[in-house]
Amino acid sequence: MATTLKRSHETERDPRRGASRPLRPSRRKLARVCLYLVLGLLGIIAAIPFVWMILASFKSGAEIREIPPTFWPRDASLGNYETILNDPELPLTLFYRNSLFVAVMNVLATLFTASLLGYVFAKYTFPGRQAFFWFILATMMIPAQVTMIPGYLILVQLGLLNNLWGLILPSLIDAFAVFLMRQFIVSIPNDEIHSARVDGASEWRIYRSVVLPQLKPALATLGMLTFMFHWNAYLWPLIVLTEQSKRTLPIILTWYSGQHDAQPNLVMAASVLMVIPVLIVFALSQKWIVRGLTLTGAR
Amino acid sequence: MRCRRWRGKRTSPSDRSRPAIDVGTKRRWFGGREGAQKRFVAAVITPAALYMAALSLLPIIWAAALAFFEFSPRRTGGPILGLGAENPFVGLDHFRAMLDFSEQAPLNVRQFHTAVKVTLIFAFLVLPLNLAITLPLAAMIDSVHDRLKVVFRTIFFLPVLTSAVGVAIIWGFVLHPQRGLLNGLISKITGKVTVIAWITDPNFLFFGIPVALLAIIVAYLWQDIGYNLVIFIAAHQAIPQSVKDAALVDGASAWQRFRYITLPLLKPTILLASVLTMISSFQVFDLFQVMTDGGPHDQTRALSLDIYQNAFRFQRMGWAAAVSVVLFVLVFVISLVQTRFLRSQWEY
Numbered sequence: 001m002a003t004t005l006k007r008s009h010e011t012e013r014d015p016r017r018g019a020s021r022p023l024r025p026s027r028r029k030l031a032r033v034c035l036y037l038v039l040g041l042l043g044i045i046a047a048i049p050f051v052w053m054i055l056a057s058f059k060s061g062a063e064i065r066e067i068p069p070t071f072w073p074r075d076a077s078l079g080n081y082e083t084i085l086n087d088p089e090l091p092l093t094l095f096y097r098n099s100l101f102v103a104v105m106n107v108l109a110t111l112f113t114a115s116l117l118g119y120v121f122a123k124y125t126f127p128g129r130q131a132f133f134w135f136i137l138a139t140m141m142i143p144a145q146v147t148m149i150p151g152y153l154i155l156v157q158l159g160l161l162n163n164l165w166g167l168i169l170p171s172l173i174d175a176f177a178v179f180l181m182r183q184f185i186v187s188i189p190n191d192e193i194h195s196a197r198v199d200g201a202s203e204w205r206i207y208r209s210v211v212l213p214q215l216k217p218a219l220a221t222l223g224m225l226t227f228m229f230h231w232n233a234y235l236w237p238l239i240v241l242t243e244q245s246k247r248t249l250p251i252i253l254t255w256y257s258g259q260h261d262a263q264p265n266l267v268m269a270a271s272v273l274m275v276i277p278v279l280i281v282f283a284l285s286q287k288w289i290v291r292g293l294t295l296t297g298a299r
Numbered sequence: 300m301r302c303r304r305w306r307g308k309r310t311s312p313s314d315r316s317r318p319a320i321d322v323g324t325k326r327r328w329f330g331g332r333e334g335a336q337k338r339f340v341a342a343v344i345t346p347a348a349l350y351m352a353a354l355s356l357l358p359i360i361w362a363a364a365l366a367f368f369e370f371s372p373r374r375t376g377g378p379i380l381g382l383g384a385e386n387p388f389v390g391l392d393h394f395r396a397m398l399d400f401s402e403q404a405p406l407n408v409r410q411f412h413t414a415v416k417v418t419l420i421f422a423f424l425v426l427p428l429n430l431a432i433t434l435p436l437a438a439m440i441d442s443v444h445d446r447l448k449v450v451f452r453t454i455f456f457l458p459v460l461t462s463a464v465g466v467a468i469i470w471g472f473v474l475h476p477q478r479g480l481l482n483g484l485i486s487k488i489t490g491k492v493t494v495i496a497w498i499t500d501p502n503f504l505f506f507g508i509p510v511a512l513l514a515i516i517v518a519y520l521w522q523d524i525g526y527n528l529v530i531f532i533a534a535h536q537a538i539p540q541s542v543k544d545a546a547l548v549d550g551a552s553a554w555q556r557f558r559y560i561t562l563p564l565l566k567p568t569i570l571l572a573s574v575l576t577m578i579s580s581f582q583v584f585d586l587f588q589v590m591t592d593g594g595p596h597d598q599t600r601a602l603s604l605d606i607y608q609n610a611f612r613f614q615r616m617g618w619a620a621a622v623s624v625v626l627f628v629l630v631f632v633i634s635l636v637q638t639r640f641l642r643s644q645w646e647y
Contacts, residue, residue, distance in 0.1 A: 031553065039439055043454045049469045049521065050457065052480045056472065067494075068486040069478050113347070120343045124336065132348065139355050143582050143630055145606045146623040149616050150361035153372060153381070154354070170354050173347060197332065203339035232462035234585045235603075239611060250464040254589050257468050264472050275465040282460035283453060290456070293526065294533035 054276075057081070057269035064265040080269035090256060092273060099248040102167045102237075103230040109172045110226045111219050117173070118181025119211050123193060133182075140175045144235065152239050166240040167230070167248070177222055184218045185211060221292035224285050231278060249274045365620035366393060373614055386617070393621035407609065411622055413597045414605035418629075420508060421601060422580040424516055425523075429576055430569070433524050437531035438557050452532060459525035463585030470518035471590050474498055501595035509598035515586055522586075523579075527572050534568040535561065574637045581630050602626045 056064065058076035084090060120126075121133050151170055160166035188211060196206045212219075234250045241247045247255070253274050257267045282289065361380055370376070370386040377383025396408050404412075440451045458466060473480045474497040485493045496503065503510040538561065546556045562569075584603040587593065593600035593608070602622065610619035 035439055035442065039443065039451060042436065043451055046455050046458070046521065048480070049473050052473055053469045064478060067477050068492055069480070069483040071480075071483070116343055117347055120340055124340050126337075126340050126344065132344070132351075135356070136351065139351075139359075141631065141634070142359060143603075143623070143626055145582065145584075145603050146362045146620075146627050147355075147358040149365060149606075149610050149620055149623065150358035151354075152611075153361070153616075154358065156372065173350060173355075203335055228460065232464075234462070234464055234588075235607070238588075239607075250462050250585075253462075253464050253468065257471075257589075264475065264478055267468060268472060271465055271468050275461055279457065279460055283457060286453060286456065286460075289460070290452075290529045290533075294530055 053268050053271055056265055057272045059265050061263060061265055064263070080265050081273070083266060084270050084273060090252070090270070094245065095247060095249050095252045095274075098164060098246065099231055102164055102248060103227050105168045106171055106230040107223050107226045109168065110174045110177050111223055113173045114177035114181040114222065115185075115212060115215055115219065116207065117178045118183075118185050119207055121178070121182045122185035122188075123190070136173075136175045136178055140179075148236065148239060151236075155240060160240070162241055162243040162246050164241075164246060167233070167237055170236075171230070174226065177226065180222060181215070181218065184215060188214055221288045221295070224282075224288045225292045228282060228289065362620050362623060365617050366624045367391070367621075368617045370617035370620070371614040372616065389617070393618055397621070397625070407613075407615065407618060410597055410600060410605060411625075414600045414602045414622070415625070415629075417512060417598070417600055418581060418602040418626075420512065421516060421519075421583070422577055422633075424508075425519060425580045426573060426577050428516070428520055429524060429527060430573065432520065433527040433531055434562075434565075434569070435557075436524070437528055437535055438561055440528070441532055441535040448532075452529060455528050456525040458522045461522065463522065464589050466518060466522045467586050467589035470514070470521070471498070474514055498591050498599075499595050501598060509595075511591055511595060512599050515590055515599055518590065519580070519583060519586055523576070527576060530568060530572055531565065534565050538564050570637070570640070574634055577637065578630055578634055581626065581633070602629075 052071075055071065055073055057080055058073040058078070059070070060073075060075070060077065060079065063070060063074055085092065117136075121129065155161055155166045155170070158166075158169075160169065192210055193206055196210045201209065232250060233248075234254075237248045237251055241251065244255075253271060256270050260266045260270075364380065364382060367388060367390055368382050368386050369389050370382065372381070374385035375381075376386040382388070396405070397411055399408055400412070436455070440448055440455075443451065461469075472478070474482075476482060476494050476496045476499070479497075481497065482493050482495055485495070498511040498514045500510070505513055542560060542564075543556070546560050551559070582603055583601060584607065587599055587601045587604045588607070591599040593604050603626070606619045606623050606626065609615045609622065
């Protein structure tokens with residue numbers, strides 16, 4: 001027993017029970033081994049599509065056409081990457097810039113409007129507050145497919161087709177973000193706001209100096225979720241942007257994949273270039289994203 | 300800062316916490332503290348309300364109105380929202396046409412029927428499969444060492460962070476008939492060259508369900524399980540250690556602990572996650588469009604894809620709006636049923 005003393009559940013077990021089942025510790029060990037085996041296997045299955053994509057991006061055009069396909073590239077080369085980076089039809093930096101512009105502007109707008117509206121909804125009463133808040137919540141129930149047709153017609157009227165602002169203007173206020181911010185701000189003590197007011201701070205000043213600093217973790221989480229959502233967005237950009245030079249990465253990736261249907265090695269290299277860099281950033285900030293998801297159940 | 304757990308979503312927006320100040324009951328608008336507060340609220344709410352009216356309320360009303368018109372942006376319409384004139388009012392014709400189940404029904408109606416079927420099969424297969432994978436997986440990941448926990452969570456969570464287009468292209472290549480990993484693997488195991496057209500063969504059915512649709516379900520599950528997984532892992536960690544220890548002391552087996560401790564304690568989380576999974580699986584677009592574009596023979600034509608193609612490929616926006624209303628009603632009814640179920644099951 002001395003060696004197992006450190007494991008809390010082992011020590012708490014009735015010794016007689018242990019004596020009546022002498023096989024228990026080794027069965028336990030066996031169960032652990034099985035657990036790790038199953039988890040490892042599932043982990044490999046989950047990771048293998050990524051591995052397959054990355055490996056294929058190093059294969060030559062001849063090797064990719066072999067039947068049955070090889071798993072490990074026979075002589076790995078960076079040829080596909082060179083082809084893509086030198087492709088005049090695929091100015092990757094331009095598309096990265098487009099995507100970055102849309103995502104960053106959306107994050108800034110969402111964080112600003114959500115924190116401000118969340119503050120007003122949480123800490124002030126005014127006529128129509130309930131109705132307005134319920135309306136904002138209700139818009140979350142409407143599928144994107146319902147509003148995309150009139151949304152498109154509105155953008156046509158505003159002349160914002162083929163304009164990156166067309167991906168920013170319709171999402172300045174995000175219903176979910178307002179809801180989330182309100183939930184956080186409600187828990188800020190009213191006394192802090194009152195005392196700031198007694199000290200002579202203006203309402204804007206209270207928002208900036210009392211409310212915003214306390215929201216930092218929440219804003220970081222919301223910012224990551226918003227960035228990810230707009231960076232990966234596909235349907236709305238597909239409708240709004242028809243001009244090649246204005247497009248964002250997901251649309252360019254589908255376009256490129258359609259153009260090079262017969263050369264999966266190139267498509268895979270392009271996917272790696274367009275998916276992996278940001279994926280690494282997302283993975284590193286996973287803590288914030290996971291926190292946001294578990295706090296809210298956002299999708 | 301007080302962390303609102305997931306359950307926080309249940310609290311009604313009419314939160315009982317007292318507002319800091321009550322602007323509504325004070326009269327003064329100019330000068331003084333109340334005036335400043337009123338002006339602040341007005342300065343925030345007025346633009347927000349105008350914005351929501353123009354870019355949120357208007358589209359909703361417009362979409363509902365479009366469903367009663369024959370509308371194409373290419374024709375010149377009437378003065379109000381381009382409705383009327385060459386875009387005539389057709390009343391309930393679109394909805395009446397949807398109920399035409401005969402063989403002679405026009406192509407768009409038959410495609411609509413296919414789309415409803417595909418979407419329902421998709422959603423009702425995705426939800427149970429998702430839970431069947433994520434619940435045991437979360438329990439397993441929860442029981443490993445903390446450092447490994449992060450490793451496994453990251454592996455299963457990476458696809459969530461990947462763009463759906465990337466997922467569709469990766470899976471399209473995994474399932475490629477000649478160059479795909481899956482057929483390559485089967486060839487290696489069976490020893491003979493296997494060429495199976497997973498997502499392009501219209502005659503390839505599995506229990507009456509097109510394999511192409513199943514392939515998209517697999518890709519979607521791969522991409523989507525990370526969501527529920529992290530939520531369930533967090534819920535696991537919220538179960539008090541004393542409860543788990545007590546079960547261990549009583550000699551409960553792993554299955555018994557899962558069945559009688561984890562499941563009941565996780566029930567609220569599971570039910571809410573189910574609603575969200577269901578709602579989002581009704582609206583999947585990216586995977587369908589990029590992986591198969593509805594093919595083969597419309598076997599993977601989901602409602603979202605049907606709406607998109609009618610509206611933006613064939614310019615039949617009135618019909619597309621009517622279909623989108625059906626999608627909304629479907630999502631609404633199903634989430635209503637699930638929430639009703641959820642509410643009655645909540646207290647345990």
